[in-house]
Amino acid sequence: MILGYLLLLFPLMLLISCAVYIPYNLYRRRRYGRRPFIRHLGIVLWLVTIISLASITLFLYGGMSPSQTGFHALNLKPFHWLSSIPITGLRNAIMQYVLNIMMFIPLGFFLPVVFYGKLNFFKTAGISFLVTFGIETIQYFIGRSSDIDDIIANLIGGILGYLIFKLCSMLFSSFSFWKKLCGQEY
Numbered sequence: 001m002i003l004g005y006l007l008l009l010f011p012l013m014l015l016i017s018c019a020v021y022i023p024y025n026l027y028r029r030r031r032y033g034r035r036p037f038i039r040h041l042g043i044v045l046w047l048v049t050i051i052s053l054a055s056i057t058l059f060l061y062g063g064m065s066p067s068q069t070g071f072h073a074l075n076l077k078p079f080h081w082l083s084s085i086p087i088t089g090l091r092n093a094i095m096q097y098v099l100n101i102m103m104f105i106p107l108g109f110f111l112p113v114v115f116y117g118k119l120n121f122f123k124t125a126g127i128s129f130l131v132t133f134g135i136e137t138i139q140y141f142i143g144r145s146s147d148i149d150d151i152i153a154n155l156i157g158g159i160l161g162y163l164i165f166k167l168c169s170m171l172f173s174s175f176s177f178w179k180k181l182c183g184q185e186y
């Protein structure tokens with residue numbers, strides 16, 4: 001369901017991201033000069049990530065608006081999802097947890113790409129935590145459920161994204177495309 005949602009709305013998210021980024025880039029370009037295309041691509045994909053996270057977590061709920069669901073819960077017990085296995089089944093419980101992790105991997109990857117040299121592991125993990133905490137807080141107040149397990153899974157995803165970024169940095173640090181993507185070389 002989420003993958004289908006992303007495939008159908010990816011062009012719209014990309015269009016919105018470009019509409020946000022192009023005016024900023026034109027202003028910045030006059031002031032600081034041109035950037036390589038791959039740098040623009042990294043920034044636009046970061047914006048697509050943010051818009052995707054907002055649309056999936058705040059607006060997507062089985063085709064209904066959050067106010068129509070009538071479901072409103074707050075779970076503050078860590079790893080409560082394990083107790084739902086007899087109800088939802090092991091496969092569904094694990095799939096939901098893994099999808100929550102995967103949803104934040106792009107954020108953990110693109111944050112240090114866009115803000116290269118300014119974000120270390122702890123800052124990226126902190127921003128991932130603040131984003132997921134903000135999402136869960138908003139979800140609670142718009143009539144959706146909020147879950148500490150979602151925060152834990154999203155934080156794991158942000159950390160995994162950062163670790164993937166570090167691995168790519170080690171593998172590709174001498175390549176020109178990586179330096180251009182991270183804004184080290186123009």
